[in-house]
Each structure stands twice: as structure tokens, then as C-alpha cells.
Amino acid sequence: MRILAVIGTRPEAIKMLPLIIELKKHPSFDVFVCSTGQHTDMLNGVFEYFNIEPDYRFCAMRKEQSLSELTIRLLRYFDEILEDANPDTVLVHGDTTSAFCASLSAFYKGIKIAHVEAGLRTFNKSSPFPEEFNRVAIDTVADICLAPTEEAKCNLYKEGKSVVFTTGNTVIDSLNYTLDRGYSSPVLDDANGRKIVLLTMHRRENLGDRMRSALLGVRDILLLRDDLFCIFPCHPNPAVREVAEDCFADIKNIKICEPLSIYDFHNILSRSLAVLTDSGGIQEEASFLGVPVFLLRDTTERKEGEQNGNIALLGTDGRAVRDGFLSTVSDTEKLSKMSKPSLVFGNGDACEKIAKILLSSK
Numbered sequence: 127m128r129i130l131a132v133i134g135t136r137p138e139a140i141k142m143l144p145l146i147i148e149l150k151k152h153p154s155f156d157v158f159v160c161s162t163g164q165h166t167d168m169l170n171g172v173f174e175y176f177n178i179e180p181d182y183r184f185c186a187m188r189k190e191q192s193l194s195e196l197t198i199r200l201l202r203y204f205d206e207i208l209e210d211a212n213p214d215t216v217l218v219h220g221d222t223t224s225a226f227c228a229s230l231s232a233f234y235k236g237i238k239i240a241h242v243e244a245g246l247r248t249f250n251k252s253s254p255f256p257e258e259f260n261r262v263a264i265d266t267v268a269d270i271c272l273a274p275t276e277e278a279k280c281n282l283y284k285e286g287k288s289v290v291f292t293t294g295n296t297v298i299d300s301l302n303y304t305l306d307r308g309y310s311s312p313v314l315d316d317a318n319g320r321k322i323v324l325l326t327m328h329r330r331e332n333l334g335d336r337m338r339s340a341l342l343g344v345r346d347i348l349l350l351r352d353d354l355f356c357i358f359p360c361h362p363n364p365a366v367r368e369v370a371e372d373c374f375a376d377i378k379n380i381k382i383c384e385p386l387s388i389y390d391f392h393n394i395l396s397r398s399l400a401v402l403t404d405s406g407g408i409q410e411e412a413s414f415l416g417v418p419v420f421l422l423r424d425t426t427e428r429k430e431g432e433q434n435g436n437i438a439l440l441g442t443d444g445r446a447v448r449d450g451f452l453s454t455v456s457d458t459e460k461l462s463k464m465s466k467p468s469l470v471f472g473n474g475d476a477c478e479k480i481a482k483i484l485l486s487s488k
């Protein structure tokens with residue numbers, strides 16, 4: 127079976143490369159990897175970490191391009207590349223523009239589509255934007271839906287999909303490659319004994335006033351609690367950088383840095399008191415590691431983590447962020463409930479399960 131695996135952004139690489147390593151172990155698969163370059167440095171670093179060289183490499187990223195421009199560029203690209211690669215199956219992940227365009231192109235050409243991390247839903251097309259649309263569209267054309275959890279599987283059944291499997295999330299498999307008991311780094315040294323709080327924020331629906339408000343809430347937290355040290359690896363989107371630098375200009379207990387490598391990020395996350403984020407994947411990793419997640423969003427498609435007590439939805443209003451975070455972190459009982467490691471997103475065998483499913487679907 128010829129499989130073309132499509133990867134466009136950092137989180138797709140983190141969640142797909144362990145799977146590609148697994149698929150390459152099986153002689154019945156001919157695996158080709160396509161990097162769309164929707165992201166640049168953040169993506170290439172993950173390929174290097176997993177020691178995989180893409181067979182097809184495109185460079186779709188343009189500074190501050192619109193979603194339409196990105197979509198047009200990617201659809202043109204896939205139109206050509208799918209002819210050249212001639213796969214039996216296109217393997218896509220999640221909900222990015224790269225995954226959406228690869229799926230649509232494959233659908234037009236009658237090529238089978240397998241969707242990893244299928245079935246996540248907030249049921250709100252504006253949040254996350256445009257990812258909720260992308261995931262629904264991809265699942266509409268997917269032939270094999272690989273749902274990470276039972277909840278995702280139920281969503282797909284309700285939408286009338288029939289070929290659905292529950293596999294766990296491959297991001298947990300990824301942690302097997304990165305976690306290091308002996309980890310040390312100058313970033314950790316900067317904390318100088320203070321408790322680490324990780325911060326990330328990048329979602330399109332949060333850009334602008336919502337991001338400013340949430341970050342001002344974090345600023346208040348840091349002013350009130352000098353026993354905390356915040357590490358903020360900043361997404362390269364200029365719309366994030368500007369607000370970040372402005373909000374924290376005079377704050378001493380924060381380090382704003384370039385995106386961290388996956389090795390650094392996972393190891394620092396596992397040593398953190400908590401994470402404040404609007405990310406998707408970090409909700410899963412942190413829940414597995416027992417690091418409380420304070421979610422800077424109004425919705426989550428990872429409801430299992432919220433129901434299990436690992437994730438608290440704070441939204442983006444600065445006061446709600448400050449009060450929600452501080453009331454939990456100052457309460458030992460509440461904090462320890464949120465700090466229980468959880469297997470709701472998987473236990474590290476998702477890649478093996480997916481390989482078996484694809485083998486039996488030949």
C-alpha cells in the first residue's frame with residue numbers, strides 16, 4: 127500500500143512522525159512523507175528531531191498571508207503532487223489548512239483518505255477558527271476515521287460515519303521519544319528555584335483584544351506572585367509577538383523566547399507547576415503528565431480532560447484569567463486534583479494500533 131503522509135505544521139509533525147516511524151517498520155507499506163511548509167523553522171526542527179527527511183517538500187508559508195491565499199497555494203500544490211506520488215491512501219492529521227487541502231484534493235482524485243485525530247468537535251464554527259470547519263470537512267470526505275477517544279468516536283457515529291476506530295492520541299507516543307529524566311537547560315536555570323508556569327497563545331480567534339486581555343491577566347498574576355517564573359515561547363506570528371512584548375515589557379519574572387524544540391518543550395512542561403495555553407495538543411500532553419491546564423479559550427474539543435479535572439476553561443477575560451488561575455494555584459487541594467496524571471488521551475500505543483488498522487484495511 128502506497129501511503130502519502132501529509133504534514134504542514136509543528137503539531138502535525140509532533141503527532142505524525144512517531145506514526146511514520148511505526149508504519150515504516152511494516153514491509154507492506156510504502157510510506158512517502160510530504161511537508162507542505164505551512165510552518166518553517168518550527169516544523170523543520172521536528173523533522174530533524176525524529177530524523178525523517180520528507181520525500182516531498184513545499185514552502186507554503188508566507189508572512190501574514192490570508193487563509194484563502196494559503197488554501198489556493200496548497201490546493202495547486204496537491205493537485206500536482208498527488209499525480210506524482212500516486213498514493214493508494216493519503217494520511218492526514220487533525221484540522222490544519224494543510225490537512226484540509228490534502229483531503230479535498232485527494233477526494234477530487236478519488237484517493238482514499240485516512241484521518242488521524244478524527245472526530246474532535248466544539249460544535250462552534252468560530253472556535254477554534256478555522257479548525258472546527260477543517261475537521262468537519264476532512265471527516266466528511268475521510269474513508270477511515272482514526273478517533274483518539276471514545277467521545278470523538280461518538281461524534282463521528284452521530285454524523286453517520288461508519289469506519290471509525292478508537293486509537294488514543296499519537297501525541298502520547300511522541301512523549302516516549304522526548305521525556306528525559308536527566309534533562310537540564312539554561313531556561314530552567316533562569317527560573318532559579320521559582321515554580322515554572324508555561325504560557326503559549328496563538329489561536330486566530332484570540333488574536334487582538336482577546337489575546338491582550340488574557341495576557342494582561344497573566345501579567346497581574348506575575349506581579350502578585352514573584353515566586354512564579356513564566357516561560358513564554360512565542361509563536362512566530364507577528365500578531366502574537368507584538369502583543370506579548372507590549373504586555374510584559376516591565377515584568378521581571380517572565381522569559382519570552384523563541385519557540386522551544388519539542389525536546390525542550392516536553393521536558394520543561396513535565397517540570398512545570400501549570401500551563402496557561404490556548405493550544406490543542408498541549409491540553410493532551412499536560413493531562414498525561416499531570417500538569418494542570420488553564421485554558422485561555424471559551425471552548426474545548428478535549429472535553430475528556432475537562433471532565434477528568436485536568437483542564438480548567440478560563441476564557442480570555444483578564445480578570446477571569448487572573449482570578450481563576452490564582453484561586454486554584456493557591457489552594458493545595460484543588461491544585462493536587464488537577465495535577466493527577468491521566469490516560470484519557472491515550473497511553474502511548476496509538477501508532478501501533480493505527481498501523482494494525484491500516485494493515486487490515488488493505
Ligand code: UD1
Nearest residue numbers: 135164165166167168188189190191222223224257362363
Ligand atoms: C496553524 C494551524 C493551527 C495550529 C497552528 C500550530 C491552520 C488553519 N491553523 O495556525 O491549527 O494550531 O498552526 O502552531 O492551519 N508564521 C511564521 N513562521 C512559521 C509559522 C507561522 O512566521 O513557521 C507566521 C506567518 O506570518 C503566518 C502566520 O504566522 O502567516 C500564521 O501561520 P499559519 O500557519 O497560517 O497559522 P497558525 O496560526 O500557525
Ligand code: UDP
Nearest residue numbers: 137140359385386387388391405406407408
Ligand atoms: N510545542 C513546542 N514548542 C513550543 C510550544 C509548543 O514544541 O515552544 C509543541 C507542544 O509540545 C505541542 C505542540 O507544539 O505538541 C502544540 O502546538 P500548537 O500549540 O502550536 O498547536 P495546536 O496543538 O494548538 O494545534
